[in-house]
Amino acid sequence: MLFGALTLFFLPFFSGAYAANDWSVACKGECSYDIIDPARRANMKISGASSAVSDITPAGGWTILTCDAGKLVQDIRLVCHASGCEHLFEGQGAVDTLVRLPETCGSGAFARVAKIQVDNNQSLPSNIKSTLTQAGNVTSTVFILSVDVDFAAVNVSKTGPVSLSIEGYNFPVDNLNNSTSKRGLKTRNWTEFNSTDSVDLPSLKVDQTFPVLSASVDCNDFSASVSASFETKIDATVSIGLVVVGTVIPPAITEIAVFGGLVGDVLATLQLSASATGTVSTGEVSLYSVALGGIDFPGILSLGPTFTIYGDVRATLDATLDLAVDLAYSVTAKGYYPPATQTSLGSSTAANSTLTLSVLPDVTTTGHINASITPQLALGLTAFTDVKADVSLNFAGSLSSRLSLDASANATVGNSGKAATGSADGCFGIDAALSVYLAADGDLFGLIENSTTYQIYYNKWDLYKQCFTASGSTKRALPEAVVQRRDNSDSGLTCPASSSVTSLEQIIDQIIDAMEAAV
Incomplete structure (x- = not known):
């Protein structure tokens, strides 16, 4: 069940609340x-x-x-x-x-x-x-x-x-009733929210494996396939805020400021297994979504936060392989709409990453794998029941890999069991990137129009970049991989060049020890 792994301590905004009127x-x-x-x-x-x-x-x-x-x-x-x-x-x-x-x-x-x-x-x-x-x-x-x-x-x-004036947050704020009625929206000191890390906010925890890709092609005597998943662990706190000025009669919003923040740790392990060749792409798909407690004045204005995880995998392969690699980071990001450079900020720290790669023997392969996983905090706005817009804080984490490999192995079977020997020669590199951006979409009385995106933070780092020989010596540098995203899915799987792969060969995975030792 999709929501079975969620531990969420957010309560609905009115749950256990009382009106201080x-x-x-x-x-x-x-x-x-x-x-x-x-x-x-x-x-x-x-x-x-x-x-x-x-x-x-x-x-x-x-x-x-x-x-x-x-x-x-x-x-x-x-x-x-x-x-x-x-x-x-x-x-x-x-x-x-x-x-x-x-x-x-x-x-x-x-x-x-x-x-x-x-x-x-x-x-x-x-x-x-x-x-x-x-x-x-x-x-x-x-x-x-x-x-x-x-x-x-x-x-x-x-x-x-x-x-009309509305102000609301999911964390304590001093002088709540005075900020819009006395000082006005334009004099609001938005930078004071930079200190909200000390506030005990509700905890958002997700620990679940999400299948992203499953595709196959029928060959002469077997079925070849490509599958991918993200094993995802997220431990974060989320903060939201809203200030609105306008009129109920006539219904209109004249000024608005929306705040969203996330502080936490993200670990997404990409697991990809391929016995087919060719190109396959998922496009961006929703893997997980849950509504969080919001700010709701029914009939006038509602702010309904949603936490969603999106995944995207694209692979171009010409040989059988298995890959598992971590995208791991800690992140702090806060975004405001309308955006202001002095009040939108972000930072991240890359965490340790592990890599496992195995290939079938007797192959020469080149391939590209591009994957991304994007946790999103979306703040859905509804004014006067039918005017709607969205402001979202997006954490687009990307993995981009390039593989150029020549592996060989042989195996024998005797009465006492089996034995295998082999070697590997080639290059392998993985780049990681994190892009945090604010997106606004909809039509809210001209304050939010169409679709706009604002970059808050960007960081890129090398997870692995190594060329090696069978003996482990370094070869020429691997060209930099390109991080990219695709919006449209496509599939062009073909059967592997040799259809004589036996079950014995399938269990003889050549681990690239030289590369792991060099990392």
Whole structure:
């Protein structure tokens, strides 16, 4: 099962959280909604004319009789229990007013009043009747209130604009409620997030082998194939942040800043086994994906992080071989959108790598193998239910190898068992690279347009680069391999030149001891 090897301590943003709001004070013209737990915080503030923002909580003079806690669009049955409820009808009237909902009513914090009417059924439970007052014109009246999140339907000429600011993180931030409302987005000191390494963030652990490639071709008396997989171990922490400024009425985002960071260790062991020749390519494929806890104000704005692992293998081979090599590194990277050079940074350290190579005897071979594995932290943005964009932090690790080899061996079988001798002569090299980049895609009110990519960090290093003879002496240098990625898959497998490979020969692998000794 794909998710069986995942140990993930991220919780949904609202899991175990509580709203740090003052439910004893009614919203009139402005309102805030906070979500706080020990590891993450978010705040949304709306502000407009006094009659444009109201409240249907008990503080606003209303008692909810029936409401579905999981819906954004619904009819709510409620009764006015105090004169404060009349605020809903001020100004342009109840329709198109933005109202705060009780926590047990509706899936969002705020909704638009689409329609209101007096309920034909004015009956009330006795325990609610006892709480009603006689002051006011509509107290004790039961209404049916239709709500939705179609903020574009509001006649802004009657209500006036209603401003919006949102700030949220999955780590503690001081003065959360003041950063957008008092200092403004443009004065936000984004560099302060460079010190978040000391924060105990949730841990993301993946330990699983992912098949990437499996292709075969039928030959005269056997089937030849090429297969590849990544044995992947990732231990990382992920940080996310979001600041948004705009308006709910009319619905628009005017400024946005998105933050994503990852600190951790990555080990991906490429295992490739080939008995067929020719060229085969997977293109970039998704190997693993899981949604992480995000920042969600339903109907207005949501930031939904997803951690995905992509793999890509391309091989051009003309002889049978088996290869296993590690791509291992520690990495720290943080990216911000819109990008700023002083606040987007990355670093990496290559870890020890092991290599195992075996070839069938009596072959002369040249080949190229290009492989990449890309962990990605994608921050999916949805504004006002239908405006969508993505900002992602990508860690593209690449392996590129070139093989030029002449191997020979012979074997005999006797009553007491088998014996083998052999030699190898040639060159073998593997380059590794890590490219960390920020990608933005979608159309978010002109702030994110089409597809853009920003380089954050790049590092390249040699894993192996050695030419050797059968005796282990060094030969001419191997030309540098080229790191490349392919987006389109293709397959052109053929049968090996000799179809007389016997099972005895298949177990006689010639290990390139001279190369390993030189590394």
